[in-house]
Amino acid sequence: MTIGIVGNGIIGLMAAYAISARQPNVPVAVIGRKSRVGCASLAAAAMFNSFCEIEVGTLSNSIERQRFLFNKQSNSRWPGLLEQLRSESSQLIHGGFGTFLIKNATTDWLEDNNFDAICAALAEFGEPHQEASAADIAHYKPSAAGRATRAIFIPNEGWVNPVHLLSALDSILSRRKNVTFIDDHAHRILTSSGKVTGIALEQGDPVSAEQAIVCNGAEFTALMQRSGLDALFQRVFYGVGATALLECGEHATKNCIRTPNRGLACGLYSAPQTATEVVIGASNFISPVPEKEARLTSVFTLLKSAMEQINADYYRARLLRVNVGWRPTSSDTLPLIGPTSVAGLLIATGTRRDGLHCSPVIADYLTDMILAGTSAQDMRLYAPERPLTRLYSREEAIEKYVTHTINAMYQHGFTPPQGRTLEDIRQHYRNEFSALHEQIGAKDWGIPIDMRDMYKYGHITP
Numbered sequence: 045m046t047i048g049i050v051g052n053g054i055i056g057l058m059a060a061y062a063i064s065a066r067q068p069n070v071p072v073a074v075i076g077r078k079s080r081v082g083c084a085s086l087a088a089a090a091m092f093n094s095f096c097e098i099e100v101g102t103l104s105n106s107i108e109r110q111r112f113l114f115n116k117q118s119n120s121r122w123p124g125l126l127e128q129l130r131s132e133s134s135q136l137i138h139g140g141f142g143t144f145l146i147k148n149a150t151t152d153w154l155e156d157n158n159f160d161a162i163c164a165a166l167a168e169f170g171e172p173h174q175e176a177s178a179a180d181i182a183h184y185k186p187s188a189a190g191r192a193t194r195a196i197f198i199p200n201e202g203w204v205n206p207v208h209l210l211s212a213l214d215s216i217l218s219r220r221k222n223v224t225f226i227d228d229h230a231h232r233i234l235t236s237s238g239k240v241t242g243i244a245l246e247q248g249d250p251v252s253a254e255q256a257i258v259c260n261g262a263e264f265t266a267l268m269q270r271s272g273l274d275a276l277f278q279r280v281f282y283g284v285g286a287t288a289l290l291e292c293g294e295h296a297t298k299n300c301i302r303t304p305n306r307g308l309a310c311g312l313y314s315a316p317q318t319a320t321e322v323v324i325g326a327s328n329f330i331s332p333v334p335e336k337e338a339r340l341t342s343v344f345t346l347l348k349s350a351m352e353q354i355n356a357d358y359y360r361a362r363l364l365r366v367n368v369g370w371r372p373t374s375s376d377t378l379p380l381i382g383p384t385s386v387a388g389l390l391i392a393t394g395t396r397r398d399g400l401h402c403s404p405v406i407a408d409y410l411t412d413m414i415l416a417g418t419s420a421q422d423m424r425l426y427a428p429e430r431p432l433t434r435l436y437s438r439e440e441a442i443e444k445y446v447t448h449t450i451n452a453m454y455q456h457g458f459t460p461p462q463g464r465t466l467e468d469i470r471q472h473y474r475n476e477f478s479a480l481h482e483q484i485g486a487k488d489w490g491i492p493i494d495m496r497d498m499y500k501y502g503h504i505t506p
């Protein structure tokens with residue numbers, strides 16, 4: 045019985061790592077091109093964040109609270125796991141723990157409100173943290189206008205260099221005798237009488253398999269369409285995100301420094317990748333089709349923000365690379381994880397912004413399900429064939445949309461003139477999003493704000 049794993053990002057590799065450790069005699073085939081175009085895992089910072097991802101309202105929304113509690117389970121896993129992977133691979137995996145959460149006044153009140161929500165959550169869960177003086181953060185040297193108004197240090201939230209992490213996993217798995225890597229793309233999942241029988245490849249011979257874990261990130265829907273299985277699942281989109289890798293020499297930050305999430309994205313961060321390199325992130329837009337190159341506005345905003353809000357000396361940093369990754373983002377924005385009505389087919393995608401962090405827990409669950417058919421982990425919220433989950437009321441969604449859109453405008457240089465303009469703009473967005481709700485018949489539920497264009501242009505039909 046071969047287990048086919050479709051996708052060689054963090055979810056695929058961690059699943060292969062966990063399955064092959066628990067069952068060293070079961071053949072596991074990891075399918076995915078070595079080039080890993082659009083691989084979200086490689087574009088990630090990659091931060092191990094639970095609390096820093098909290099926004100105003102997260103913990104009072106019962107679904108988002110469950111999602112947070114799920115994410116939080118991985119926190120305690122990473123320190124030991126990184127040590128284990130370093131030891132097993134004999135490779136350097138640059139990473140660390142201790143994140144400075146800062147807020148500054150370059151955007152608007154949403155930043156303060158999200159910062160306060162994180163502080164309240166740290167207190168509620170008894171998570172260690174302490175006030176910090178922003179001026180004392182090593183290699184944090186923003187411009188006067190971009191300086192932080194407050195900072196807290198959260199010792200258990202960390203980061204890792206994702207290139208090092210995936211390389212170490214590749215190396216460990218390639219030495220496991222039951223794991224093979226297939227440098228090809230899956231073309232179709234082959235089924236017969238409602239059961240998985242194999243995986244057709246784009247170039248090579250089909251792989252015969254009775255079980256398949258499909259974890260090919262944002263390309264999930266394309267594969268399901270080719271397999272004739274797309275009617276079973278909600279659509280997964282490309283959350284196109286860019287990060288910039290800088291060589292900063294002695295000015296590289298030593299800890300992760302980040303803001304709370306900002307409007308329509310994850311805020312600004314600087315995460316060390318080596319002793320002299322940092323990655324600055326991240327942009328985000330949702331697309332029905334893949335985009336391989338970063339847009340100029342994303343790169344411009346990242347570099348400008350790095351110099352103004354992290355370290356003014358980065359004007360002389362060298363731009364080593366712009367990473368582009370596709371966050372797998374489902375139509376209702378929740379992950380799709382678990383078994384399906386097709387016997388032998390398991391799905392793990394839609395992790396959006398925190399899949400790298402959550403991968404140890406997801407991999408354990410997939411291992412339980414594929415080897416034993418049961419797990420102590422309750423994953424009903426993420427059942428792959430669920431109807432779209434409605435996270436927000438219509439009023440909540442409209443308010444959120446207005447707040448996030450205006451905050452996003454500030455991130456891109458908006459300065460309102462004196463007068464009524466800002467209130468007029470708010471009213472415009474309120475009217476526009478209300479009209480979209482009317483148009484699609486969303487009476488008692490709200491459109492997830494990231495998905496505005498997907499509903500507007502008919503990529504999601506309610």
Ligand SMILES: Cc1cc2nc3c(=O)[nH]c(=O)nc-3n(C[C@H](O)[C@H](O)[C@H](O)COP(=O)(O)OP(=O)(O)OC[C@H]3O[C@@H](n4cnc5c(N)ncnc54)[C@H](O)[C@@H]3O)c2cc1C
Nearest residue numbers: 051053054055084085088091230261285369398399400401
């Ligand atoms: C800019 C950015 C920043 C992020 N920051 C963070 C962060 O700080 N912390 C965090 O936890 N998460 C972060 N994320 C989210 C995180 O990266 C994802 O949730 C996670 O990496 C998803 O992993 P995956 O393995 O499902 O998908 P991916 O990493 O996208 O991997 C999927 C792989 O499947 C391959 N593939 C595609 N189609 C096929 C096919 N047909 N056959 C075979 N292989 C195929 C692809 O080439 C790719 O290599 C970030 C994402 C982005 C884009």
